[in-house]
């Protein structure tokens with residue numbers, strides 16, 4: 001049995017850099033705590049903990065000398081709060097997230113009402129909005145949310161997307177704001193890492209030589225689930241957290257298995273899955 005990997009899969013550049021920064025920090029003998037999961041993957045969280053960098057949910061819970069801010073970013077005030085608590089900061093916020101922090105700040109200063117298309121509970125969106133005057137912004141994701149606001153009261157509106165969203169999915173929502181508001185502009189801050197993984201999964205799903213697909217990712221990872229949805233519409237597809245979840249009987253009669261992974265899946269987990277898939281093929285041949 002052969003394994004064909006998607007053209008793009010796994011960690012995006014932002015998470016890759018954050019992961020590297022934390023590992024270098026730990027390798028230098030430092031200990032710290034990460035505010036919120038570095039990525040939604042239990043193995044990565046455990047790996048960080050083993051390196052001496054545990055996960056905490058609030059700044060006050062940090063007893064180590066350093067707090068690590070993850071790639072999702074934090075509200076600017078968290079930097080001041082951490083300093084006030086005597087903590088050093090290792091900031092691994094992704095540059096695309098910082099772009100939105102800076103652009104939204106500029107837009108606010110220029111008199112725009114801010115709109116964030118995204119999930120109000122997502123840490124990235126909390127980072128943008130937590131410190132703002134509630135009257136200065138709205139977070140919307142549905143037409144129902146758009147209907148709940150009188151857009152004509154704002155002279156100027158600037159729309160930002162949570163980085164990992166697919167802008168096309170929210171086109172009708174943004175068009176509805178544009179139809180009802182004055183001078184509505186869009187910030188060009190979408191990160192294409194997620195879309196690239198999805199496009200590559202779609203290509204794998206359409207590949208006639210691929211008989212089944214394995215999608216690797218964490219239980220809580222929304223983008224992994226999305227990849228699985230794309231794949232399973234086209235052919236038998238299996239969502240696993242790692243090599244231990246694979247079953248040989250899933251691949252009976254399959255010559256080539258497609259392999260992709262969510263943005264929170266580290267390379268070594270993908271390698272383990274690939275090795276096990278190849279071993280299924282070898283065992284099958286030996287039995288013939």
Ligand code: SF4
Pocket residue numbers: 012013014015071072094095096097163164191192193194263
């Ligand atoms: S903005 Fe894009 S590159 Fe940065 S962490 Fe998020 S998905 Fe990764």
